[in-house]
Amino acid sequence: MTPREKAPTSRRERPAKPALSREGIVATAVAVMRAEGLEKVTMRRLAQELDTGPASLYVYVANTAELHAAVLDELLGEVDLDAASDDDWRDRLVEVLTSYTEVLFAHPALARMALSVRPHGEHYLRLVERLLALLADGGVPPERAGWGVDVLLLVATANAAEHGTREQTGDPQAEWDALVHAVQEAPAATYPYVHALAASLQGGTPRERLAWCFHVVISGITHTPIPGTDS
Amino acid sequence: MTPREKAPTSRRERPAKPALSREGIVATAVAVMRAEGLEKVTMRRLAQELDTGPASLYVYVANTAELHAAVLDELLGEVDLDAASDDDWRDRLVEVLTSYTEVLFAHPALARMALSVRPHGEHYLRLVERLLALLADGGVPPERAGWGVDVLLLVATANAAEHGTREQTGDPQAEWDALVHAVQEAPAATYPYVHALAASLQGGTPRERLAWCFHVVISGITHTPIPGTDS
DNA sequence: ACCTGAACACCGTTCAAGT
DNA sequence: ACCTGAACACCGTTCAAGT
Numbered sequence: 001m002t003p004r005e006k007a008p009t010s011r012r013e014r015p016a017k018p019a020l021s022r023e024g025i026v027a028t029a030v031a032v033m034r035a036e037g038l039e040k041v042t043m044r045r046l047a048q049e050l051d052t053g054p055a056s057l058y059v060y061v062a063n064t065a066e067l068h069a070a071v072l073d074e075l076l077g078e079v080d081l082d083a084a085s086d087d088d089w090r091d092r093l094v095e096v097l098t099s100y101t102e103v104l105f106a107h108p109a110l111a112r113m114a115l116s117v118r119p120h121g122e123h124y125l126r127l128v129e130r131l132l133a134l135l136a137d138g139g140v141p142p143e144r145a146g147w148g149v150d151v152l153l154l155v156a157t158a159n160a161a162e163h164g165t166r167e168q169t170g171d172p173q174a175e176w177d178a179l180v181h182a183v184q185e186a187p188a189a190t191y192p193y194v195h196a197l198a199a200s201l202q203g204g205t206p207r208e209r210l211a212w213c214f215h216v217v218i219s220g221i222t223h224t225p226i227p228g229t230d231s
Numbered sequence: 232m233t234p235r236e237k238a239p240t241s242r243r244e245r246p247a248k249p250a251l252s253r254e255g256i257v258a259t260a261v262a263v264m265r266a267e268g269l270e271k272v273t274m275r276r277l278a279q280e281l282d283t284g285p286a287s288l289y290v291y292v293a294n295t296a297e298l299h300a301a302v303l304d305e306l307l308g309e310v311d312l313d314a315a316s317d318d319d320w321r322d323r324l325v326e327v328l329t330s331y332t333e334v335l336f337a338h339p340a341l342a343r344m345a346l347s348v349r350p351h352g353e354h355y356l357r358l359v360e361r362l363l364a365l366l367a368d369g370g371v372p373p374e375r376a377g378w379g380v381d382v383l384l385l386v387a388t389a390n391a392a393e394h395g396t397r398e399q400t401g402d403p404q405a406e407w408d409a410l411v412h413a414v415q416e417a418p419a420a421t422y423p424y425v426h427a428l429a430a431s432l433q434g435g436t437p438r439e440r441l442a443w444c445f446h447v448v449i450s451g452i453t454h455t456p457i458p459g460t461d462s
Numbered sequence: 463a464c465c466t467g468a469a470c471a472c473c474g475t476t477c478a479a480g481t
Numbered sequence: 482a483c484c485t486g487a488a489c490a491c492c493g494t495t496c497a498a499g500t
Contacts, residue, residue, distance in 0.1 A: 020465080043493060053466050055495075064493065112343050115392040118406045120413040125422055132424035143431045145424075151444050155382070158389035161346040175349050182351040191356055193363035193376075200374045204457070212457060213382050220451030226435070226443060251484080274474060284485050286476075295474065 020050065022060040026070045033071055038109040041071065068113050073121025075110065078103050081130045089138040093152075094214045096130060101156045101210060108164025114157050128153075140221060148221040155217055163206055251281065253291040257301045264302055269340040272302065299344050304352025306341065309334050312361045320369040324383075325445045327361060332387045332441060339395025345388050359384075371452060379452040386448055394437055 018024060028049050029041050043064060047054040061067045080099040083092035104111040128149055135145035180201060188195040204212075249255060259280050260272050274295060278285040292298045311330040314323035335342040359380055366376035411432060419426040435443075 042491090044491080053468090054493080055467080056465055058494075059464060108347065112346060112392075115343060115346070115389055116339065118393075118410045120406075120410040125413060125417055125425055129417075129422045129425050132428065136424065142428065143434055146428045146431055146434070147440060147443060148447075150440070151386070151447060154389045154393065154444075155386060158346055158385045158392075161343075161389075162349075162385065175351075179349045179351040182356060186356055186360075191360045193367065194356055194360045197363065197373065197377045200377055203374055203377070208458065209378060209381070212378060212455065213385075216379075216382060216448060216451030216455045218451070219454045220447030220449070223450045223454065224443065224447045227439065273472090275472080284487090285474075286486080287484055289475075290483060 018050075020052065020056060020060060022070075025050065025057060025060055026067070026074060029067055029071050030074050033107065033110075038068065038071070038107055038113075041068065043067075065113075065117055068110070069117045069119065070121070072110050072114055072117075072119055073123050075103060075107065076100075076119070076121065076123035076127060079123070079127055081126065083134075089134050090215065090218050093131065093134045093138075093218060094211055096127075096134065097152060097156050097214050098210065100127065100153075101160050104157065104160035105164050108161050111157050111160035111164060115154075115161065135221070138218075138222065141225075144221065144224075144226050147226060148217075151221070152214070152217055155213055159210055159213065163210075249281075251283065251287060251291060253301075256281065256288060256291055257298070257305060260298055260302050261305050264338065264341075269299065269302070269338055269344075272299065274298075296344075296348055299341070300348045300350060301352070303341050303345055303348075303350055304354050306334060306338065307331075307350070307352065307354035307358060310354070310358055312357065314365075320365050321446065321449050324362065324365045324369075324449060325442055327358075327365065328383060328387050328445050329441065331358060331384075332391050335388065335391035336395050339392050342388050342391035342395060346385075346392065366452070369453065372456075375452065375455075375457050378457060379448075382452070383445070383448055386444060390441055390444065 025046060028046055032045065032049060033041050043054045043057055046067075047057055050057075057067075061070075079096070081096055083095035085091050085095065104114070131149045131152060132145050135148055136142070140148060180198075183194055183201055184198045186194045186198070256277060259277055263276065263280060264272050274285045274288055277298075278288055281288075288298075292301075310327070312327055314326035316322050316326065335345070362380045362383060363376050366379055367373070371379060411429075414425055414432055415429045417425045417429070
């Protein structure tokens with residue numbers, strides 16, 4: 001919370017170098033990510049930003065992965081947990097999940113990371129708590145809700161990783177075109193279903209597909225008992 | 232298919248440097264990945280392996296991402312498309328998806344990549360074709376099947392990325408412990424649901440959870456029409 | 463205890479020059 | 482056309498030495 005707190009300087013010099021701290025490092029990391037993407041959030045770059053050498057950061061941060069995880073939890077603070085509609089619990093669930101996805105959408109690299117490094121920060125816990133509450137509202141048995149939250153967050157995170165709009169590895173349009181091309185060129189003899197589907201491949205907006213995806217999982221959760229355990 | 236084809240050497244020298252080719256490069260990449268993981272599949276390392284300079288590879292491969300995509304499609308050739316059971320179409324679907332997940336399980340880094348670079352190789356098309364056929368068997372309307380395959384593969388890929396056993400970024404056990412710890416420490420006042428769930432968090436084997444996950448999505452697909460489009 | 467310079471061991475990609 | 486050496490612009494992490 002004190003990213004650039006000025007040390008009390010007696011002599012008039014250039015803005016005194018603020019003392020290093022975990023908070024300061026994470027805050028700088030978030031700033032760099034917002035400005036230039038997660039790819040630029042490197043130990044060396046951050047050290048440069050904080051006017052020190054990369055080795056100094058290792059006093060406060062174990063490694064790059066841990067730093068990125070801290071950045072992720074910071075970002076999760078932006079997820080809107082208060083669904084506006086007081087309609088069906090399903091719709092409220094979709095609202096919260098959509099907010100989560102949108103937050104990650106701007107940083108697909110972060111979403112990809114969230115799939116390897118299990119988040120466990122404060123903001124993440126808050127989100128899980130909210131999702132569990134909504135599933136409980138819907139009468140989903142507790143253990144099934146636990147597994148269900150896992151699947152819902154997995155789907156949301158993967159969607160963000162896949163369709164996110166920033167920091168693309170290559171040209172996303174070109175890649176999509178390549179897929180469409182591959183599908184359209186698929187010989188009807190070998191790939192009858194793929195061939196037949198070519199036309200409807202681009203059907204629906206990304207937003208429609210995302211909402212459908214969430215409804216599929218929610219519906220599935222209500223219909224699929226955990227084997228042996230719950231009713 | 233001709234990874235180390237020997238050029239016809241007249242003089243007896245050390246094994247003549249094979250001519251470079253896309254196939255040779257990809258084959259070498261697959262070999263390096265199997266031996267040491269995707270992390271080691273770098274342009275420089277491959278060049279070294281092929282006894283040349285990194286710049287030479289760019290004649291055959293656009294960049295590292297494209298190379299990794301080629302490796303992925305190669306690996307997808309190992310997915311078992313012929314479900315053994317002739318039971319319910321759902322079970323056969325789960326079998327194929329489980330095979331896909333298992334193939335990626337050994338290479339989570341590849342799974343993560345599959346979420347950013349849309350695959351469109353031959354083996355990938357074959358897999359999609361098979362999944363579409365199984366959904367058609369189940370009477371799922373074509374367009375919904377198209378969207379459904381996307382979700383099923385997304386879930387399978389994300390599972391592999393998340394729970395994969397190799398090339399872990401950090402210590403996976405330590406991370407899982409950190410999550411369990413965070414959940415158990417979660418104050419009951421602020422996080423009642425998370426707190427209540429702490430006990431059952433580790434419930435079920437990964438395999439059970441994966442199968443449940445697939446059944447949830449399949450069930451959801453059969454119950455959730457695409458808005459406005461299909462019946 | 464905290465901070466640092468310097469080093470080690472790597473990356474991807476480009477480009478002018480060669481064959 | 483294909484191949485290459487050399488360079489440019491970066492990485493993460495460690496470690497001995499300083500304050």
